[in-house]
Amino acid sequence: MILEKTKSGLLKMFPEPEPVETAVEETSEEDEKKNASKEPRKNGVVERDYSVHGYHLDAQVSPEQLLEAVAILDDLEFFIESITGVDWIKEDQLEVVYDFSRYDFDTCRVVIRTRINRAAPVVPTITGLYAGANWHERETHEFFGIKFEGHPHLIPLLLPEDADFHPLLKDFKA
Amino acid sequence: MSLTLLNVIVAVVIAIAFAAANAAYLVWAERRGAARIQRRPGPNINGPFGLLQPPLDGIKLMAKQLLIPGGADKVLFIAAPVLAMFPAIMSFVTIPFSDSIVAKNMNVGILMIFAFASMGGMSLLFAGWSSRNKYAMMSSVRAVSQAVAYEIPMLITTITVVMIAGSMDLMEIVHQQSASILHWNIFPLLGNSHNILMPFSFLIFFTCTLAETNRAPFDLGEAESELVAGFHTEYGSMGFGLFFMGEYANIVIGSCMTVILFLGGWSCPFGLFPGVWWFLLKLYLLIATFIWIRWTFPRTTIYGLLNLSWKILIPLSLFNLLFTAGLIKVF
Amino acid sequence: MSSPIQLQPDETFILNVGPQHPATHGVLRVKMEMNGEYIVDAETVIGYIHRMHEKMGEVKTYPQYLMNLSRMDYLGAMGYSHGHVLVVEKAAGIEVPERAEYIRAIMVELNRVASHLFWFGAFVMDLGGFSPLMYALQDREYILDMMEAVTGSRLTYCYFRFGGLYNDIDDDFISAARRFIPRMRKSLKKYHKLVTGNIIFHKRLEGIAPLTKEMCRKYGASSAVARGSGINFDVRKNEPYSVYPEFDFDVPVYHECDSLARYNVRMEEMEQSLRIIEQGLDKLPDGPIMPKKKPKLIKPPAGDYYQAVETARGSFGIRLVSDGTKTPYRLKLRSPTYSNMHLFDEACRGMMIMDALAFMGSLDLVIPEIDR
Numbered sequence: 001m002i003l004e005k006t007k008s009g010l011l012k013m014f015p016e017p018e019p020v021e022t023a024v025e026e027t028s029e030e031d032e033k034k035n036a037s038k039e040p041r042k043n044g045v046v047e048r049d050y051s052v053h054g055y056h057l058d059a060q061v062s063p064e065q066l067l068e069a070v071a072i073l074d075d076l077e078f079f080i081e082s083i084t085g086v087d088w089i090k091e092d093q094l095e096v097v098y099d100f101s102r103y104d105f106d107t108c109r110v111v112i113r114t115r116i117n118r119a120a121p122v123v124p125t126i127t128g129l130y131a132g133a134n135w136h137e138r139e140t141h142e143f144f145g146i147k148f149e150g151h152p153h154l155i156p157l158l159l160p161e162d163a164d165f166h167p168l169l170k171d172f173k174a
Numbered sequence: 175m176s177l178t179l180l181n182v183i184v185a186v187v188i189a190i191a192f193a194a195a196n197a198a199y200l201v202w203a204e205r206r207g208a209a210r211i212q213r214r215p216g217p218n219i220n221g222p223f224g225l226l227q228p229p230l231d232g233i234k235l236m237a238k239q240l241l242i243p244g245g246a247d248k249v250l251f252i253a254a255p256v257l258a259m260f261p262a263i264m265s266f267v268t269i270p271f272s273d274s275i276v277a278k279n280m281n282v283g284i285l286m287i288f289a290f291a292s293m294g295g296m297s298l299l300f301a302g303w304s305s306r307n308k309y310a311m312m313s314s315v316r317a318v319s320q321a322v323a324y325e326i327p328m329l330i331t332t333i334t335v336v337m338i339a340g341s342m343d344l345m346e347i348v349h350q351q352s353a354s355i356l357h358w359n360i361f362p363l364l365g366n367s368h369n370i371l372m373p374f375s376f377l378i379f380f381t382c383t384l385a386e387t388n389r390a391p392f393d394l395g396e397a398e399s400e401l402v403a404g405f406h407t408e409y410g411s412m413g414f415g416l417f418f419m420g421e422y423a424n425i426v427i428g429s430c431m432t433v434i435l436f437l438g439g440w441s442c443p444f445g446l447f448p449g450v451w452w453f454l455l456k457l458y459l460l461i462a463t464f465i466w467i468r469w470t471f472p473r474t475t476i477y478g479l480l481n482l483s484w485k486i487l488i489p490l491s492l493f494n495l496l497f498t499a500g501l502i503k504v505f
Numbered sequence: 506m507s508s509p510i511q512l513q514p515d516e517t518f519i520l521n522v523g524p525q526h527p528a529t530h531g532v533l534r535v536k537m538e539m540n541g542e543y544i545v546d547a548e549t550v551i552g553y554i555h556r557m558h559e560k561m562g563e564v565k566t567y568p569q570y571l572m573n574l575s576r577m578d579y580l581g582a583m584g585y586s587h588g589h590v591l592v593v594e595k596a597a598g599i600e601v602p603e604r605a606e607y608i609r610a611i612m613v614e615l616n617r618v619a620s621h622l623f624w625f626g627a628f629v630m631d632l633g634g635f636s637p638l639m640y641a642l643q644d645r646e647y648i649l650d651m652m653e654a655v656t657g658s659r660l661t662y663c664y665f666r667f668g669g670l671y672n673d674i675d676d677d678f679i680s681a682a683r684r685f686i687p688r689m690r691k692s693l694k695k696y697h698k699l700v701t702g703n704i705i706f707h708k709r710l711e712g713i714a715p716l717t718k719e720m721c722r723k724y725g726a727s728s729a730v731a732r733g734s735g736i737n738f739d740v741r742k743n744e745p746y747s748v749y750p751e752f753d754f755d756v757p758v759y760h761e762c763d764s765l766a767r768y769n770v771r772m773e774e775m776e777q778s779l780r781i782i783e784q785g786l787d788k789l790p791d792g793p794i795m796p797k798k799k800p801k802l803i804k805p806p807a808g809d810y811y812q813a814v815e816t817a818r819g820s821f822g823i824r825l826v827s828d829g830t831k832t833p834y835r836l837k838l839r840s841p842t843y844s845n846m847h848l849f850d851e852a853c854r855g856m857m858i859m860d861a862l863a864f865m866g867s868l869d870l871v872i873p874e875i876d877r
Contacts, residue, residue, distance in 0.1 A: 053808065053811060054595065054810055054813070055811050058809075077722065078722075079721070079726075080723070080844075081725055082824075082837065082839035084835075087835075103721075103743075104743075105737075107744050109744075109811065130724075132724030132847055135843065158551065158555040160552075167557060167560050212636050212639035212640070213639060308520050312520075312542065390633060391705055393633070399527050399633060399862060469636050470634070470699075471633075471634060472703065472705050472706050473633025473709075473859075475708070475860065478705075478708055
């Protein structure tokens with residue numbers, strides 16, 4: 001099963017003895033609790049309940065590990081669904097969310113997240129691995145001000161060319 | 175001498191009137207025909223059956239300002255639409271509609287018509303070049319390569335007919351076909367030569383007419399989904415109007431030539447009551463075919479179009495020419 | 506098809522296709538570097554009708570946002586609303602009555618047929634054949650009239666509610682839909698006769714713009730773009746949602762990878778949609794269209810929810826990040842044409858402009874849906 005394969009592949013990136021990995025139900029509860037306590041989540045791989053969340057694997061990696069994680073998915077022939085950001089302003093963090101899915105019937109949706117500081121939002125680009133990430137990264141760049149290092153053409157895509165504001169940041173005032 | 179001059183002037187005026195009326199009402203016919211093909215009413219508000227639509231359109235076009243884009247070559251920009259209309263009108267002068275209805279019959283009528291027809295390509299080139307618009311430019315390049323490519327098979331096919339008739343006089347060519355439908359050049363079973371390839375010549379000629387007049391499926395010059403409006407992208411007002419009318423006038427000329435060269439001109443299929451009505455009947459049937467094709471077929475590609483001409487039509491027409499020459503020599 | 510001409514850097518020119526161009530069907534601009542008729546390089550510029558639906562999603566409450574989704578894609582609006590209500594229902598744990606789910610599926614499929622009909626007409630018009638558009642619009646009008654009677658609008662439906670529907674369908678609708686299916690099947694036969702068999706049409710599409718599986722994967726292409734490249738991917742089958750597992754239908758897949766394959770896929774999809782509608786009408790259960798128990802205020806528990814649906818244009822994904830309040834914390838709309846259009850830049854290199862625009866037509870673009 002591709003789910004196990006992907007999971008073990010992603011888990012290899014976390015050589016610590018105990019990566020955050022628990023049973024499904026507990027995780028979602030823990031997740032909610034964690035949100036309530038407003039504590040940023042630790043990096044690691046979590047298996048989610050597909051019927052509740054709509055995806056199977058949820059991996060949080062550090063920006064340095066991002067390319068490695070995406071390369072694992074690329075090797076396993078995932079296709080890129082989308083890239084987006086979330087502004088966790090209370091934690092003073094920005095999250096970049098990468099969605100991957102599969103074309104075959106071995107359904108497995110994988111979400112890769114990486115969290116960065118709001119003050120210096122820089123993540124490496126994955127356009128080298130997925131050419132289709134180009135527009136998604138440009139869009140995330142203009143909406144959140146996240147800089148994708150190494151991106152070939154990081155200019156606003158949907159907003160005007162001279163737009164210097166980032167509308168999806170929570171502190172954006174129109 | 176003065177009588178001849180007067181004759182020519184009257185002839186030209188009549189030709190202009192005929193061309194203009196035809197162009198205007200072919201637009202109407204085309205719109206009604208297209209509407210009929212597409213299950214919608216078409217223009218039906220102005221006048222009975224919308225018959226007042228063309229003059230009203232004309233008034234609207236004339237009332238509009240002729241805009242010349244900045245940086246355009248003014249002389250060529252204005253000359254181009256005139257050049258589109260002028261050769262078509264001049265060609266009418268020598269076309270025999272019946273035994274008596276012909277402005278000026280010449281013994282080199284075919285030559286003259288082809289000489290004027292090749293000026294049409296020039297108008298497209300001027301229009302595209304002078305507009306200072308990339309779409310127009312690309313379109314005019316297409317139009318010229320298309321005109322060159324299709325004039326060759328068209329001329330070769332015409333030479334075939336001329337060889338059979340032994341004359342370049344349009345009257346003479348019709349007279350030779352006038353006995354019955356079997357004498358028509360399209361199936362010359364009883365004509366001068368028993369050339370079984372003539373139906374193919376007709377098809378080649380008809381295809382070339384479609385291409386020469388920039389009609390669908392060969393309307394690469396004004397391919398609206400690629401080149402916006404092609405060479406007349408920048409034209410508004412009567413400049414556009416002249417291109418539009420020129421296109422229809424050219425269709426009429428092309429169809430006239432087809433009727434004369436292949437369909438026996440004004441002769442009746444059964445040898446009864448020959449006259450101008452037969453000519454017009456055949457002419458408008460051909461034009462209806464033009465309209466029908468236009469609203470049924472998608473557009474070809476430019477390389478498909480050029481391949482068709484250079485790789486299929488020209489070899490075929492050359493073979494046809496040789497075959498006909500051999501037949502004439504043998505019999 | 507690659508350019509046979511050796512390029513000189515100073516021999517190219519820039520051609521701006523759009524923002525106002527007949528082939529782009531909206532305000533899309535493609536900056537093409539041309540070598541005569543050949544495209545050397547292309548850069549798609551989008552965002553001319555960007556409306557920031559995602560920001561609106563963060564400001565509006567859940568029910569207020571219902572109408573936004575149908576403004577994304579004016580041709581196949583139902584599919585997008587479906588994705589939205591599904592993700593909110595999943596997050597908030599709202600049960601949907603079975604009848605409502607069936608009606609939703611019927612509506613989405615009807616809308617898919619309408620959207621594909623318009624695409625069919627516009628695509629053939631891109632190739633220079635104008636008449637099929639008129640025929641297609643006539644059939645589409647039938648669907649729109651039918652849907653207007655039930656939903657109250659012709660294009661931008663706001664028909665789905667969290668937990669159900671705004672309005673139940675009546676016998677008129679059912680009989681109209683039943684009449685429509687044979688009528689549409691007859692029309693499809695006619696379209697195949699009129700267009701599919703046409704030699705010029707074949708010549709223009711065969712072998713044009715081959716998209717490899719690998720390229721589809723790297724760009725995340727879906728819908729007929731992927732299925733025309735031999736990828737058997739349809740969210741309705743791969744990740745069944747709503748009542749789609751109940752229906753017996755096929756996913757047309759073609760392996761030619763060219764524009765003709767994409768055309769064939771969409772034409773067959775219409776037939777499959779008709780099958781779904783037929784089965785939906787047969788199986789339509791009685792019952793309420795709204796759940797008995799429904800929260801007054803929709804406040805999904807905090808968390809991250811994702812839902813993908815197959816709209817007329819491909820796999821539409823909607824990501825809802827909730828913080829437990831009455832407005833979403835973040836709402837990401839993953840539009841299928843966005844990914845499909847992204848392919849264009851790379852795929853059209855070396856093509857002739859007319860082939861490139863035919864290829865663009867085969868992608869089935871709806872610009873407001875790209876720009877969101």
